[in-house]
Amino acid sequence: xxxxxxxxxxxxxxQERLYPNATGSLSRALxxxxxxxxxxxxxVRMAGLADILxxxxxxxxxxxxxxxxxxxxxxxLIQYLSQSGxxxxxxxxxxxxxxxxxxxxxAKYVIAFDPLDGSSNIDVNISIGTIFSIHRRxxxxxxxxLQEGYKQVAAGYVIxxxxxxxxxxxxxxxxxxxxxxxxxxxxxxHPNMKIPEKGKIYSINESNDKKxxxxxxKEYIESLKDEGYTSRYIGSMVADVHRTLIKGGIFAYPADxxxxxxxxxLLYEASPMAFLTVxxxxxxxxxxxxxxxxxxTDIHQRVPVFLGGKYEMEKLKSMLKNG
Ligand code: AHG
Ligand code: MN
Ligand code: MN
Numbered sequence: 001x002x003x004x005x006x007x008x009x010x011x012x013x014x015q016e017r018l019y020p021n022a023t024g025s026l027s028r029a030l031x032x033x034x035x036x037x038x039x040x041x042x043x044v045r046m047a048g049l050a051d052i053l054x055x056x057x058x059x060x061x062x063x064x065x066x067x068x069x070x071x072x073x074x075x076x077l078i079q080y081l082s083q084s085g086x087x088x089x090x091x092x093x094x095x096x097x098x099x100x101x102x103x104x105x106x107a108k109y110v111i112a113f114d115p116l117d118g119s120s121n122i123d124v125n126i127s128i129g130t131i132f133s134i135h136r137r138x139x140x141x142x143x144x145x146l147q148e149g150y151k152q153v154a155a156g157y158v159i160x161x162x163x164x165x166x167x168x169x170x171x172x173x174x175x176x177x178x179x180x181x182x183x184x185x186x187x188x189x190h191p192n193m194k195i196p197e198k199g200k201i202y203s204i205n206e207s208n209d210k211k212x213x214x215x216x217x218k219e220y221i222e223s224l225k226d227e228g229y230t231s232r233y234i235g236s237m238v239a240d241v242h243r244t245l246i247k248g249g250i251f252a253y254p255a256d257x258x259x260x261x262x263x264x265x266l267l268y269e270a271s272p273m274a275f276l277t278v279x280x281x282x283x284x285x286x287x288x289x290x291x292x293x294x295x296x297t298d299i300h301q302r303v304p305v306f307l308g309g310k311y312e313m314e315k316l317k318s319m320l321k322n323g
Contacts, residue, residue, distance in 0.1 A: 002014065002175070002188060002191055003188070003191075004188055004189065004191060005187050005188060005189075006187065006188045007177075007185045007186065007187055007188075008030075008034055008166065008168075008177045008185065008186035008187070008188070009031065009034070009185075011175065011177070011188055012027045012030050012031065013027060015027075015170060015172070023108075025086055025107070025108050025109070026086075026108075026109070026134075026153065026154065026170070028084055028085075028086050029081075029084060029086035029087065029109055029111070029134065029154075030154065030168070031084070032080045032081050032083070032084035032086060032087075033077075033080075033081070033132055033156075034166065034186060035080050036076050036077045036079070036080035036081065037130055037158040037164075037166060038179065038184060038186075039076050039080075040072075040073045040076055040077075040115075040116075040130060040158070040160070041158070041160055041164040041179060043069065043072055043073075043076075044069065044122075044128065044160040044164075045160075047069060047122060069116055069119065069122055070094060070115060070116045070119050071094065073115035073116040073130060074092055074093075074094040074095070074115040074116075076115075077090075077092070077113055077115050077130070078090060078092070078099065081101075081111060082099070082101035082102075082103055082104065083101075083103060084103075085101075085103040085104055085106075085107060086104065086107050086108070086109060087101060087104045087107050087109055087110060087111050088100065088101075088104045088105070088107040088108070088109065088110055088137040088140065088144070089101075089104070089110040089111075089137070089142070089144060089145070090110070090111055090112075090113070091110070091111070091112040091113070091145050091267060091268070091299050092112070092113050092114075092115060092268070093113070093114045093115065093265060093268055093300075094115055097142075097299075098110075098142055098145065098299065107137065108136060108137055109134050109135065109136060109137060109153065110134070110135050110136075110137055110144045110145055111132055111133065111134050111135075112132070112133045112135075112145055112267040112268040112272075112299070113130065113131060113132040113133070113268050114129075114130065114131040114132075114265070114268040114269055115130055116128055116129075116130065117129045117130065117131055117157075117236055117237050117238045117269065118234070118235060118236020118237065118238060118239060120235065121234070121235060121236050121239075126234060126235075126236065126239070127159055127160060127161035127162075127234065127236055127238065127239035127242075128159075128160050128236050128238065128239070129157050129158055129159045129160060129236060129237075129238025129239065129242075130157060130158045130160075130238075131156075131157045131237070131238060131268055131269055131272050131273065132154075132155065132156055132157070132268070132272060133149075133152055133154075133155045133267060133268055133271055133272040133275070134152060134153045134154040134155065135147045135151055135152055135153060136151070136153055142299070145267060145296065145299050146295065146296045146297065146298075146299075147295075147296070148292060148293060148294060148295050148296075149266075149270075149271035149272075149274055149275055149291055149292035149293070149294065150275075150292040150293065152171070152271065152272065152275045153170065153171070154168065154169065154170045154171070155168075155169055155271070155272035155273075155275040155276055156168035156169060156272065156276065157238050157241070157242070157272065157273070157276070158238075159238050159239060159242050161239065161242075163178050163179065164178070164179035164181075165177060165178050165179065165186075165189070165190075165242070166179070166186050167190070167193070167242065167245070167276065169275060169276050169279040169280075171279065172279075173192050173193075173279055173280075174192070174193040174194075174245070174276050174279045174280045175188060175190065175191055175192065175193065176188075176189055176190030176191075176193055177189060177190075178190075190246075193245055193246070193280050194280055194281050195244065195245050195246075195248055195277065195280045195281050195282040195308070195309050196247065196248030196309050197248070197281075197309050197310045197311055198248060198309055198310070198311035198312070199229075199244070199247055199248025199249030199250075199308070199309050199311075199312065200228065200229055200230060200247070200248070200249060201229060201230055201231070201232050201243070201244070201247060201248070201249035201250075202221060202224050202229050202230075202231055202232075202249055202250050202252075202312075203231070203232050203233050203234075203240045203243070203244060203249065203250065203251040203252065204221065204231075204233060204250075204251070204252040204253070204254070205233055205235070205253070206221070206231065206233070208254075208256050208258075209221070211256035211257045211258055212254055212255075212256050213254070213255045213256060213257065213260070213322070214254060214255070214287060214320050214321055214322050215321050216319045216320040216321040216322075217252075217254055217319075217320065219319060220315065220316055220319040220320070223315075223319070224250075224312070224315075229249065237251075237253075237264060237269055237273065241273050241276075241277070241307065244277075244282075244307065244308055244309075245276065245277065245280050245282075248308070248309040248312075249308055249309065249312060250306065250307070250308030250309070250312040250313065250316065251305070251306075251307055251308060252304075252305060252306045252307075253304065253305045254287065254304045254305075254306070255287075255304040259302065261301070261302040261303055261304065262286075262302050262303055262304035262305060263302060264302060264303065264305050265300055265301065265302055265303075266291075266294060266296055266301050266302065266303045267296060267299055267300070267301075269305075270284075270291050270303050270305045271291060271292065271294075271296075273305070273307060274290075274291035274292050274305075274307060275292060277307045277308070278292060281309075281310070282307060282308055282309050282310065282313065283307065283308070283309075283310065283313035283314075284305070284306070284307035284313075285306050285307075285313065285316075285317070286303050286304045286305070286306070287304055287306055287316075287320050287322060288322060291303065291305065291307075
């Protein structure tokens with residue numbers, strides 16, 4: 001039985017036992033993500049300290065180090081995920097082309113990730129994260145990344161916030177684990193997360209409203225305001241989606257004249273977050289189609305994103321002009 005406080009490894013093993021034919025491969029894959037993100041979390045915590053030391057006169061090597069967190073996180077994930085031997089291929093926001101690790105020749109899965117999401121927030125001590133999406137290996141080439149989002153075997157994110165949390169779905173609901181820094185373990189703190197059917201918050205970069213392509217969108221936001229909704233926008237997708245999962249409402253990064261397909265990337269931002277949202281009882285769309293039904297054509301393609309609770313999403317669909 002899952003219970004509050006159980007550690008992530010026990011949880012993963014318990015889930016594995018539900019499938020008598022499981023080989024343990026997915027469990028080991030998840031443990032590799034767990035290890036890598038714990039190390040990233042400790043570097044994120046040090047980033048602030050490094051910054052302070054930098055200001056105290058230790059040159060600004062420290063400052064550079066902070067900016068390099070994107071690269072560091074990317075390298076750590078590549079290292080841990082490759083060494084696990086559980087991934088046939090890795091795709092990352094920070095890599096032009098996927099990597100096929102030597103150790104993963106016989107592996108069953110491919111993984112796409114955003115090593116550090118919200119990196120513009122690092123220097124100002126605001127929540128950032130890591131996002132990942134796992135699919136089955138099918139064709140043993142790059143096309144394995146071009147599978148629809150509904151085919152994800154697992155998806156999740158880690159938020160490096162006031163605490164570090166790992167939020168995970170293997171297609172059987174959504175569970176959140178908080179990193180206990182004293183013991184270095186992720187402990188189940190948010191079992192069976194469900195997005196409220198109706199919330200009170202909209203989350204969108206409203207400074208772009210004159211550039212939004214869909215004429216119905218401004219009207220929609222205005223009508224949420226009329227209903228008493230308030231605005232929250234962090235600018236780290238992980239943080240904005242995390243809040244949306246817990247408190248409800250809507251998160252959006254729509255198409256605008258500058259970003260014709262929106263800004264967020266399908267494989268390692270939109271699709272895993274859509275998977276979690278839907279698993280938590282919410283909905284996720286581009287405005288025209290369900291994000292999870294899109295057949296990707298490119299590893300780094302972008303899509304407009306709208307995700308949230310049932311009430312906000314139904315209302316959105318009825319008000320968008322294009323969709
Ligand atoms: P990343 O740091 O991985 O490049 O992602 C940044 C993304 C996402 O986290 C966030 O939702 C969005 O950029 C914010 O964009 P704006 O600054 O245009 O609002
Ligand atoms: Mn990102
Ligand atoms: Mn990123």
